[in-house]
Amino acid sequence: MKSIILSSVVAALLVFSGCSTTEPAVDTKANTDMGQTHEVEAVDTETVTSEDSMVNSSDNGSNKMSMADIENSISPIYFAFDKFSIDATNQEKISAAAKIGKEVASDYSVKLEGNCDEWGSDEYNFALGLKRADAVKKSLVAEGIDAKRISMVSYGESNPVCNDKTQACWAKNRRVDFKLLP
Amino acid sequence: MKIIFSLFMLFGLLFANDATIEVIKKADSLPSVAVEDSTQSYDDTFKLKFFKSLIADLNVLSIFNVDRFHRYNDYEANSVLVDNKDSKYVIRYLLSQTDSDGLYVSMKLINNDEEVFSKNYKVSRKNIYMFVTHAIAYDINNFMGEPSVEWMKRKVMFSRIIGTKKSEIVISDYTLSYQHVVIKGGFNVFPKWANKKQTAFYYTALDAHRPTLKYVNIKTLKIKNIISSDGMMICSDVSDNGDKLLLTMARNGQPDIYSYNVNSKKYKRETTYGGIDVNAQFLNDNKIVFISSRLGYPNVFSKDLKTKEVEQVVYYGRSNSACSANGDYIVYKARESSNAFSNNTFNLHLISTKTDFIRRLTATGINEFPRFSRDGDAILFIKNYKTQSSLGIIRLNYNKNYLFPLKYGKIQSLDW
Numbered sequence: 224m225k226s227i228i229l230s231s232v233v234a235a236l237l238v239f240s241g242c243s244t245t246e247p248a249v250d251t252k253a254n255t256d257m258g259q260t261h262e263v264e265a266v267d268t269e270t271v272t273s274e275d276s277m278v279n280s281s282d283n284g285s286n287k288m289s290m291a292d293i294e295n296s297i298s299p300i301y302f303a304f305d306k307f308s309i310d311a312t313n314q315e316k317i318s319a320a321a322k323i324g325k326e327v328a329s330d331y332s333v334k335l336e337g338n339c340d341e342w343g344s345d346e347y348n349f350a351l352g353l354k355r356a357d358a359v360k361k362s363l364v365a366e367g368i369d370a371k372r373i374s375m376v377s378y379g380e381s382n383p384v385c386n387d388k389t390q391a392c393w394a395k396n397r398r399v400d401f402k403l404l405p
Numbered sequence: 406m407k408i409i410f411s412l413f414m415l416f417g418l419l420f421a422n423d424a425t426i427e428v429i430k431k432a433d434s435l436p437s438v439a440v441e442d443s444t445q446s447y448d449d450t451f452k453l454k455f456f457k458s459l460i461a462d463l464n465v466l467s468i469f470n471v472d473r474f475h476r477y478n479d480y481e482a483n484s485v486l487v488d489n490k491d492s493k494y495v496i497r498y499l500l501s502q503t504d505s506d507g508l509y510v511s512m513k514l515i516n517n518d519e520e521v522f523s524k525n526y527k528v529s530r531k532n533i534y535m536f537v538t539h540a541i542a543y544d545i546n547n548f549m550g551e552p553s554v555e556w557m558k559r560k561v562m563f564s565r566i567i568g569t570k571k572s573e574i575v576i577s578d579y580t581l582s583y584q585h586v587v588i589k590g591g592f593n594v595f596p597k598w599a600n601k602k603q604t605a606f607y608y609t610a611l612d613a614h615r616p617t618l619k620y621v622n623i624k625t626l627k628i629k630n631i632i633s634s635d636g637m638m639i640c641s642d643v644s645d646n647g648d649k650l651l652l653t654m655a656r657n658g659q660p661d662i663y664s665y666n667v668n669s670k671k672y673k674r675e676t677t678y679g680g681i682d683v684n685a686q687f688l689n690d691n692k693i694v695f696i697s698s699r700l701g702y703p704n705v706f707s708k709d710l711k712t713k714e715v716e717q718v719v720y721y722g723r724s725n726s727a728c729s730a731n732g733d734y735i736v737y738k739a740r741e742s743s744n745a746f747s748n749n750t751f752n753l754h755l756i757s758t759k760t761d762f763i764r765r766l767t768a769t770g771i772n773e774f775p776r777f778s779r780d781g782d783a784i785l786f787i788k789n790y791k792t793q794s795s796l797g798i799i800r801l802n803y804n805k806n807y808l809f810p811l812k813y814g815k816i817q818s819l820d821w
Contacts, residue, residue: 305724342740342749342751342771344773344774344787344815344816344817344818345684345726345727345738345773345774345818346595346639346641346653346683346684346696346727347681347683347684347696347703347726347727348726349637349639349683350637350653350655350660350681350683351681353636353637353655353658353660354658354660354680354681356636356658357636357658357659360658374615374635375635375636375655375658376611376615376616376635376636376637377636377637377655378570378592378611379594379817381566381569381570381572381592381594381817382569382570383569
């Protein structure tokens with residue numbers, strides 16, 4: 224009797240030890256997590272790094288562009304036929320130019336280019352262009368720009384912005400241009 | 406009464422010897438001239454070019470009725486061609502090639518089948534053949550006893566605008582058939598011969614940091630800076646001996662006339678008016694004429710450099726903005742209309758400092774930048790008509806104008 228009981232216990236033990244009791248490795252935790260997923264916020268596409276690289280690229284390049292931009296924002300001054308006096312509208316433009324000269328363009332000098340319409344390439348016309356540039360210079364100095372920052376040249380009729388034989392075109396050519404110099 | 410009246414007329418006519426009076430010669434009273442070509446070498450194109458250049462020069466002389474037909478005859482022929490029998494004069498020439506591509510020209514003037522004048526010419530390159538025809542015309546003019554046309558042989562210099570703020574300085578003959586660009590690139594204006602021999606010249610460079618007057622030696626091609634001025638810097642005139650210059654400078658934006666001594670390199674301010682004073686020309690060593698706006702509009706004035714006395718010279722017109730002087734005569738440019746809304750016309754007028762006469766020299770278009778020849782026989786000027794720019798010559802004694810058009814660009818200023 225005893226021996227039968229003993230041998231059946233041993234057999235049972237053997238049987239039970241042989242059977243694997245581990246179940247397939249299913250991560251119960253993961254299961255529960257997936258069930259609980261919430262929407263993840265989309266990642267911001269801000270390219271912070273590329274902005275940095277722009278700042279690092281040559282400073283000269285960005286400065287030249289801005290000098291040209293400033294130059295383009297200054298309006299030429301226009302004059303009546305055969306005259307070098309400045310009227311009220313153009314006086315306002317000079318005030319605006321002087322403001323730019325004292326603020327944004329304070330590091331630059333300016334060259335005033337005097338021009339005429341097409342009536343005559345002789346010295347008198349060149350002198351008229353110069354008197355126009357000089358009238359603008361005196362106005363700028365009166366508005367507080369240092370005279371040493373201003374130089375002048377006259378191109379007479381040799382630097383036209385248009386070539387039509389019309390009143391409108393001649394009026395556009397009777398002008399003083401501002402050219403900034405570093 | 407009739408006798409007294411006709412005596413008065415006679416005396417009046419006797420004193421009519423003034424360039425400001427118009428002289429009109431009728432074509433049929435001029436002697437005729439025909440040209441015979443005896444050339445054996447060279448191709449037809451070159452022979453025709455030479456012939457046309459000679460015919461044009463003979464026309465400009467204004468002393469002949471010129472036969473334009475290109476006829477050939479043997480150089481040693483005893484008589485002229487049958488077609489030319491009725492011509493008072495016949496010019497016969499022979500072109501031949503020298504070694505090294507030079508051109509040799511023999512020329513003879515025939516009157517009544519007899520040779521009355523002959524001369525030979527030689528140039529180192531055949532492409533400057535036009536200077537030979539100018540020399541032939543000059544010599545024949547001299548032989549005929551007419552007033553000198555020395556200017557025909559001289560070189561003209563002009564600046565040509567080829568684009569916005571772009572120009573080139575060109576040396577040419579008076580017909581523009583020879584052109585040589587001597588300064589290329591940049592913006593260079595107001596060229597001026599530095600001496601009678603035309604071996605050097607001045608010009609203004611506007612591309613430099615400040616307008617600068619430069620000096621060029623044509624032989625060595627060396628360029629030298631003379632003087633700079635902010636705003637404006639132009640050489641208006643050079644004294645006869647080349648030692649003194651009249652400059653227009655604009656120190657502090659104020660355009661004024663300065664005299665400059667080439668040897669001492671010192672300059673002296675000659676005008677002090679606060680407006681515009683420009684375009685000074687020597688009348689003699691101590692007197693100048695110039696353009697000033699001191700009356701509120703541009704006009705011609707004279708100034709004695711020693712006594713500083715200023716005198717108004719022209720009492721006509723409301724805008725006289727360019728001038729040139731020679732002896733007792735002054736030519737100036739007058740605007741015919743001061744209306745900003747009309748098509749402007751600029752004409753050249755001639756006045757004498759000794760009389761009240763005034764003579765208009767041109768009729769239409771934009772005529773500007775007059776320059777007297779050294780001998781006072783002719784005036785060079787720029788004519789712009791619509792889009793065509795031309796070089797003009799006025800023969801004062803014959804009341805004739807000639808125009809030589811530019812193929813491209815616009816003439817800005819000139820000198821000869």
